[in-house]
Amino acid sequence: MKLGLVVDLDTCVGCHGCATACKQWNTSGTIGPLSDENPYGRDPNGAWLNRIRTYEVDDSPNSKTVNMPLSCMHCEDAACVTVCPTGASYKREEDGIVLVDQDKCMGCNLCSWACPYGARELDPDQGTMKKCTLCVDRIYDEKLPEQERKPACVLTCPTKSRLFGDFDDPDSEVSVAVRERSGKALMPELGYNPTNKYLPPRNKAVVQTYEVDKSVIGTLKSWANRVIAR
Amino acid sequence: MHPAFSVLIFTVASGAGYGLLALLIMGHLMGMTQLQDNTVVLTAGSLSLALITGGLLTSTLHLANPKNAWRAFSRFKTSWLSREAVFAILVYPFALTYLLSSWASEELNLLTQLAGILTLILSMMTLFCTSMIYASLKTIRQWNTSLTPLNYLVLGLMSGSLLLVTVQGLVQGSAAQSLQSLALLLVVLGASVKLIYLFWIGKPAGSTINTATGFTQAKVRLLDAGHTADTFLTNEFGYEAGADKLLRLRAAMLVLAFVVPFILMTLTSTVMMLIAALLALAGLLVERWLFFAEARHVVRLFHGDQAT
Numbered sequence A: 001m002k003l004g005l006v007v008d009l010d011t012c013v014g015c016h017g018c019a020t021a022c023k024q025w026n027t028s029g030t031i032g033p034l035s036d037e038n039p040y041g042r043d044p045n046g047a048w049l050n051r052i053r054t055y056e057v058d059d060s061p062n063s064k065t066v067n068m069p070l071s072c073m074h075c076e077d078a079a080c081v082t083v084c085p086t087g088a089s090y091k092r093e094e095d096g097i098v099l100v101d102q103d104k105c106m107g108c109n110l111c112s113w114a115c116p117y118g119a120r121e122l123d124p125d126q127g128t129m130k131k132c133t134l135c136v137d138r139i140y141d142e143k144l145p146e147q148e149r150k151p152a153c154v155l156t157c158p159t160k161s162r163l164f165g166d167f168d169d170p171d172s173e174v175s176v177a178v179r180e181r182s183g184k185a186l187m188p189e190l191g192y193n194p195t196n197k198y199l200p201p202r203n204k205a206v207v208q209t210y211e212v213d214k215s216v217i218g219t220l221k222s223w224a225n226r227v228i229a230r
Numbered sequence B: 001m002h003p004a005f006s007v008l009i010f011t012v013a014s015g016a017g018y019g020l021l022a023l024l025i026m027g028h029l030m031g032m033t034q035l036q037d038n039t040v041v042l043t044a045g046s047l048s049l050a051l052i053t054g055g056l057l058t059s060t061l062h063l064a065n066p067k068n069a070w071r072a073f074s075r076f077k078t079s080w081l082s083r084e085a086v087f088a089i090l091v092y093p094f095a096l097t098y099l100l101s102s103w104a105s106e107e108l109n110l111l112t113q114l115a116g117i118l119t120l121i122l123s124m125m126t127l128f129c130t131s132m133i134y135a136s137l138k139t140i141r142q143w144n145t146s147l148t149p150l151n152y153l154v155l156g157l158m159s160g161s162l163l164l165v166t167v168q169g170l171v172q173g174s175a176a177q178s179l180q181s182l183a184l185l186l187v188v189l190g191a192s193v194k195l196i197y198l199f200w201i202g203k204p205a206g207s208t209i210n211t212a213t214g215f216t217q218a219k220v221r222l223l224d225a226g227h228t229a230d231t232f233l234t235n236e237f238g239y240e241a242g243a244d245k246l247l248r249l250r251a252a253m254l255v256l257a258f259v260v261p262f263i264l265m266t267l268t269s270t271v272m273m274l275i276a277a278l279l280a281l282a283g284l285l286v287e288r289w290l291f292f293a294e295a296r297h298v299v300r301l302f303h304g305d306q307a308t
């Protein structure tokens, strides 16, 4: 199995719901807590496993606003695991999930240096490395109803922009979405082979605009129209 | 990259320590007359171990959870940091054997030679592993180059050679010509390696905001980073120093670490050599600071940098 996420950049509205649901679930999950330093002060700082940034692509009038959530890509060639001196970071054989054993981590930060996607953050209070667990503590939980055995971010997304599944299965929701919508890996040139993929925005029909008639007659006409309408 | 002071002290001090130890043993075992003196060997040897130990202890200061530091020996097969830790510890028994055996008999015996050779190899391996921690990171193009290990090895040997000739000069009253020439040669080599590095990192290359976001056919700009205060990522990777500050520090580094030590080294006074060695160490601290401050991690692309 190769579990991972697909994020639809066409429909993501950048509401930060996934990041909040993630923080809520994981702060009391297997790697919790996700501490905050100075949470109500002027400079709050805390460990988040998912962050959303907003970009503008291309120039006006062809520009598009794109919201991009970023969390661990559960890379196939995860250098974060190889650089770890303590063995705290590991990638699971059975499903490819990359995890940090909180009891082994010494907080050297090296894995966060090795990660290109900013997916690892040091917990300011615990002094250990925190990262996305793909909600390993709920996706296998047989006490939950079948449809709820998904990562918290996927369940919470109001626009259904996050898909979860097995990339090794060609008929899974994620494989199909990547195939049909040309899902992309980010920074493929670094060779980490990230499992998570991003679906680019669809090409939309051009919004019609019309020319304003600026001649004397035109101005007079539009003035007359406005007066009569009143 | 944010320059963590403990890492700067660690790499400069332990680099000088391993360089000093390696050169001392090399000269001693190859039969250099001035180094057949017990006092010189023991003084230089102890100084190097003090530098190494001080450096290693400082390095643990940057760990956020040091109670697990002992586990760092466990991933020798994959992690350069783990290899560094293992080699750094392995140096001690051999270095101590070498020093004790030199102390016990002035004549070079088999034990001194064997322990010496092993200490020499392990010292250089440790230094190499330290440099590979940085050089192996594909995420930082300014580090991901074979120039990084070259820099660490040459600069370690350079500062070690300055310390060696100083110790030898202070103990025996006058500096050995050959050690002096070696130091001069290594200062020139160090300066050349550093200049090549500075030239090399000046050329733009690698990932861009386009490959990071996957939008490779149009301009991409950051509109919103998603947070109003600093985060772990901006603190660790967002370090930004002004271009003129960097330029001034580059100049200071070249003058302090190479130019002035070279001039002082050409004089015969041992006091001047001591000053040269101390200045070079200060210069190398600036060099290490720049090594971090000028390194630009690819995460910066997600925070709006166009290129690294």
Ligand code: SF4
Binding pocket: A071, A072, A073, A074, A075, A078, A079, A080, A081, A098, A114, A115, A116, A117, A118, A119, A120, A131, A192, A194
């Ligand atoms: S995204 Fe980063 S933390 Fe996650 S597997 Fe890849 S390199 Fe490791």
Ligand code: SF4
Binding pocket: A083, A084, A085, A086, A087, A088, A089, A100, A104, A105, A106, A107, A108, A109, A110, A111, A112, A128, A129
């Ligand atoms: S911070 Fe923890 S998980 Fe990361 S490399 Fe260091 S010991 Fe391993």
